Amino acid sequence: MNSLSSNGSPYESEDLIFELGPFPMWIFDMETLKFLKVNTEAIRQYGYSQKEFLSMNLKDIRPEEDIPRLDKAIKDMVTREGTYKESIFRHKKKDGTVFPVRLKSNLITYNGRNCEIVSAIDISEEVEYQDYLLRQKQIIGAISDINSILLKNIDWLKALKLCFRIVSETLEVDSVYFFDINLKEQTASHKMAWTNAERNSMLESPKFQNIHLSEVSDLLVCFKRGQRYEAHVANMEESATKAFLTSMKLRSILALPVMAGGDLFGFIGIDNCNQEREWKDEEFQLLDVLSTNLANHMARTEALRKLEESEYKFKTMVQRGKGLMAIVDSGVNYKYVAPNSKTVLGINAEDFIGKNAFDFINEEDIPRLQEYLPRALNEKHVSVPPYRFKDSEGNWRWIETVLTNHLSDPIIAGIVANTTEVTDEMEKKMAKDMLYSISKAIVQPCELSDCLDNAMEILISSTNICAGEIWLKTNDGTRLILRGKAYRGEAIKKFYQEDSVVDIVGKGVGLAGNVWKTTSICLWGNIKDSSDCVRQKGAETASINSAIGLPVFYGEEFLGCILLFSQQPKSFLSNMQYLLADLGDEMGAVVKQRITEDEYHNFFDISPDPFCIIGFDSRIKKVNKALAVALDYREEDLVGANYQQFVNSADLGVIDENLTSLMQNLSTEGVEVRMLTAQKDERWFVWSGTVKKDEKLIVAVAKDITENKLARISLKSAYERLQYAQSIAKLGYFRRNIDSDIQQWTEEVYKIFGHSPKNFVPSFENVKNCLHPDDRHIMEGDPILNMVPGKLHSFDHRILTPTGKIKWVHEEIQVKLNEQGERSHIEGTVQDITESKEFEQQLLLSNERFRLAMLASNEMIWEIDHQKNIMIRGNAEESDMEPTHNEPFNKDNSWFKKVHPEDRDGVLNSLYNSLGDKEKDSWEHEYRMELEDGSIAYMVDRCFILRDNMGTPVRSVGSVMDITTSRQHLEKIKEHNKNLREIAWLQSHVVRAPLARIMGLIHLFKEYDGGDLSVEELFDLISTSAHELDEVIHEISDKTNKIKDKEALNASDR
Incomplete structure (x- = not known):
């Protein structure tokens, strides 16, 4: 381990290197981790002063979450091999910035301590670059995966879902979604999304499924320019787009157009709910690749679809060409007919040659077909729509033809007609068209009977049927009633004017009743001669020959039947069964819907409860009168408006949650909502609803609970106030049925008894055990049996808490009777009166002490109860005042009457003034009293005043002291002092004059030998002054003797 010192010249160069190092450096104590030395660069980069640094330790520059790692590094430092070590950590500057550093350290000895010298290199840029490279690798990988997915998957929606998962995981966003744009309908439809759970519920909300482009107009402007749209919602200018994005609770959004060849297919949206995202170039690169490749994939898919359609049309043309081929001249005369005409139409090919094509075509179709002939002469190809062509048996067959002009071809020299029979297709189409028209007529907004009349009119106009009727079951399901009819021709009119007209039948009666009985198609011929026909006479008059009955079903439910009449033979109707076979089944659903709607609308209109129908666009489609009246609007004011404007804004979130649950087919209970009337008053409603996803409608019904809600709020408030009052008064309520052993307690009763409902059952025995042992006798036996019903029984007792x-x-407690006059239950209240009992005992004790004090005192103690206006007086020893007694507090009581007349008003006024002054809490006054023997006594009266919170006197307690003796002593002292002052004056003034003359004469004699005076004169003067002095002394002596005599007399009196 190296050694380093903090001072000394040998190390000046080392200090200089340390101080001027280009990187932050420091030395720290390995035991305490405190910084012992730091260089200038450390101070500059970390932001701490040198003083601050030297007061810190290593943990102060580490993020809190990295402290455990630091502790481990310090622990490993002791056992590490070698003195040098490199490591990477995160450090924290004074301003809170956290950044990565590479630490290079050596173990050293500094000032005799084990330390480590550290050099810290900021590697933020290096880490950021590594993160950038890693991010680029992730982006490139994601781009590769997306390209691979889009190339391998034909189904672009399936491919898009996989791509969205990659984008969401790579970019860490809340949701990625695709909207298909329909510029014609000005809508954007939600097609695909990848989202987290929180965002999923929002994306499934009704208003997010189909967005009108006016709500996202800002996005559309960018898309049309081929630009992406990026925004932080909070920073957007006020617009419809901002309002929509705000309603979706978005913080930021990025949307990229999906365009190819100038066509806008839709857009990819990426949003964040919890942060305002700043996008990077490499992230845009990934998203641009996705939007571009998706657009190409969709364009390729669309091209393949068009190609398939083209191939289908081509194959169809070829197949049709193989049906029946002929060549006609410019006048549509047959020049050649393919041999298969015999197979297709039953007519030999040679029977066509030389004849005109219009000879075989239905005359009703000829005018329409003649319009195509000029085109066939001038155009290469002309397609002729289906028309009727007569076969060998005289039946009309539906065919369609493609005409190809080869008039200029010398070999063909005519128009090639490729013809295909489409009879089945046309019959199905006619049946479908007829059913559509009939269904459309039935659902029109008019009376059901009128709608059914119109439906029958369409039915008979599409056929050669002369009359049509629809019969429906009555509400009770016992009969069939004629609900709609139509006919044509004056002759048929008579069918409904005969006296035998029937409009209601039972099961098995007539054609309608037989259809009901057999629940199958019934075909009758010669009905005018049939005994089963209940309208024979009318059929004969109208020349009606045949009829067919078609049952109308809704699932397995028989709703009624359709009757069709014809003047043709039975076979005519039989041949029409291809057109009529599915009529009953197809009409069943529409008729059932209309019946249900009629019942619903009748209920909707007459219901006393509010009803409305709302679209997924939040617009009100329909309301009933009850809702309009409840909100005080006209119905037309509500229809078309956004429902949200009539709802308290605080309740919109509750409605959105309810709608989301309905959209997810989850069961929901009614939701309480406050709605605003035309006067902006609030009314409470409970709304329930159901969603019709196919129709994009929400049907909602409500109950006006305003009065009940206000009553509940008032009741709750009253109950809370009652509970609060009971808590303040410590008052609880209990109840027990006569036949039950368990009481029902309110919360306050449990508090009083010190128990909890969780651990205590208020049974008879348990309650009895709660009583004080000395008071349990009140519950011996069954005390309730001795109580008079209806009478309130009160008693006080003690209880023991746990x-x-x-x-x-x-x-x-009170016993209650039931309606039969029998004892039903008991109920009562219990109140904690512990404090009042303790106060009462304290008051009794206090009053007793006060009474004894009054008896024992040598002063008269008195008390005034201002509430009762009573004055209580005690007795004073050695006085002739009355003993202790009570009397009213007024001017005429016995005490105030004894006050000296000259002092009485002053005493009362002084006392009343003090009582009236809320700031005073005491009173004192001195006055005279006239005693029984006529003598005067002097009194000092004082008291303390007790007031309530309002400052009103409640009680006054005081005492009266007889100061007569002290007053007499005081008078004597005053007289004595007067005598003493006179003696003192005599001594200080009268005695001094003769004494001064004597002293002056003696001085004159001694000092000046008498001056001009002789000795005899001097002695005479001294003698005169001595006699004068003697008289003064006698006067003082007399006064002193008088004082002694008076004191002796007073002493004998005592």
């Missing part, structure tokens, strides 16, 4: 705490409770 912790051993004693509580006082107050119970009120």
Whole structure:
């Protein structure tokens, strides 16, 4: 291990190298991990000052999640071989930036400690470049996989799903999807998606299946220019596109057009819900490859489809050419007919030669076909649509012809007609067209009878049938009733004017009844002579000869039948069975739907509950009167509007979740929604619905629960307030049926008893055990039997909680009777009165102490109860005041009457002023009282005032002290002081004058030998002053003796 010192000249060059090193360097203590020295580059790159660095350790520059790895490295440092080591870690700068570093370190001894010197090289660019190369490798791999998938799979949707999985995993996005664009219908349809679970539900929402291009107009503008669309939704300008993307909860979106040859097939969308994604060039490279190759794949698929159609048409033409071939001249006269005419039409080829083609064509079709003749003379190929051609038996066969002009060909010199029989196809088409027209007529928005009349009109106009009827079962399923009919010709009109007209039959009666009975086709001939026909007379009058009955089924359910009448023989109708055979089955579904719709619409219109039908585009398609009335709108104001504008915005999410569940065929319960009326008031509805995916409709029914909801909210609020009140009052409710042993407790009762509903069953025995042992006698036997029904029984007792705490409770119980007058149950309340009991006991004790104090005090203690306006007075020793008693607190009570008249008003006013001042909590006053013997006593009265929260006096407690004696003592002291002051004055002033003269005369004698005065004169003056002094002393002595005599007299009085 190398050695390094922190100072000393031999190491100055080393310090210089350390300090000026181009990379951050430091020395740290291997035991404490604290930095001992750092160079300038470390300070610059990491952002810490030198002082900060030297107060830190290695863990302070490591991300928190990398600390375990650092701990392991430090542990391995002790046992590692060699002093030098290189490693890669992540470091953290002062500003929080985390970056990778390559550490080169050596074990050294620094200032006598085991340390390590470290050089740190920032390898962020190197790591980023490696990440870039790895990302490029991933992108290239993904591109290769996508190209391979698109080349190997003919089905582009299947290939696209595999490609989306690769894109999603490579780019780590929430969802990748493809929308097919139909510019003609201005829609974008969702075709394929790869998404995470969270995003999947959103992509399956109804509004995301088919998007109108107006909602994503910004995207379409870019697509038409062949450009991709990239945006952060929050930064977009306000537009329909932003509103749509926001509704899909997107943070960012990238959309790429799928175009080939100038044709826009659709677009690939990639979005993120949780972040605003910034895309990189290499990621665009992958997506461009996908969109370009997909476009080419779709274009190739479309080309193959067109080629297949072309091949099909060509094969069809060739096959038709093998049907029947003929050559006609410019006047459509036969020049040649293929020998197979005998097989196809039953007519020999030679029977056609020289005859005109129009001789064999139905005269109703000739005008239509003559329009094609000029074209055949001037164009190379002309296709003639199907027309009727008579065969050898006089039947009309449907054929279609392709005419090829070879008039200029000297060999053919005519028009080649390749003809194919299409009788089966045409009959099926006519039947299909007729069924379509009939079905369309039945579903028209008019009365069912009118629709059925129109359907029968179409049916008879498509055939040579003279009358048609449709009969349906009645609602009770017991009879058939005529619901629709049509006829042509005045003669047939008589069929419905005869007296024998029948419009209702039972099973087995008439043709309709027989169809019902046999549930099969019934074909009758000579019905005018048939006894089974219930309308023989009418049939004879109208010359109706035959009839056919076709059952109408919906699945296995017989709905009714169709009757068709003809003046032709029975065989005519028999030959028409190809056209009529499937009529009943095909019409069954339409008739059933219309019957159901009629019943539904009748219910829809008369239902008192709101109904509506909503499209996948969120637009209202239909509403009933009940919904319009509930929201106070006209029906036309609602139809066509977006349903969301009538829903409280806070409830739209609940509706979306419900619709998503319906789309996934999940069962849902009614959802409560607040809707807005025309006046923007809120009303509560419970909505239920069903989705018709084929029709892209949602049928919804609601129940107006506004009153119930408001009542529930009010009830809940009242219940919460009741619970709160019970909690504050510590009041609970209980109930027990007479025949039950278990009580029902509210939450507060459990709290009072200290139990939980989870671990305590309030049975009779358990409740009894909760009572205090001394109080359990109240539950001995069955106390309920002794209670009078309807009467409230109250009692207080003690209980024991599980912790051993004693509580006082107050119970009120009442026995209830049922409707038969028998005892049904008991109910009652229990209240925790422990505190009030404790207060009551404390109050009794306090009052007792106060009473004793009043009796023991030598002062009179008094109390005023302001609520009761009562004054309580005690007794004072050695006074002639009354003993303890109560009386009203007013001016006329016995105490205030004894107050000296001159002081009485002042005392009362002073007391009332203090009581009225909310800021005062005490009062004091001195006054005189007149005693029984007529003497005057002096009193000092003081009290403390107890007020409530409002500052109103509740109680006042005070005491009265008799200060008469002290007042007399004070007067004596004042008189004594006066005498003393007089004596003091005599001593200080009167005594001093003669004494001063004597002292002056003596001084004159001693110092000046008497001055001008003789000795006798001096003695006379001194004698006079001495007599004056003696008199003063006698006066002081007299005053002193008087004071002593008075004190002796007072002492004897005491």
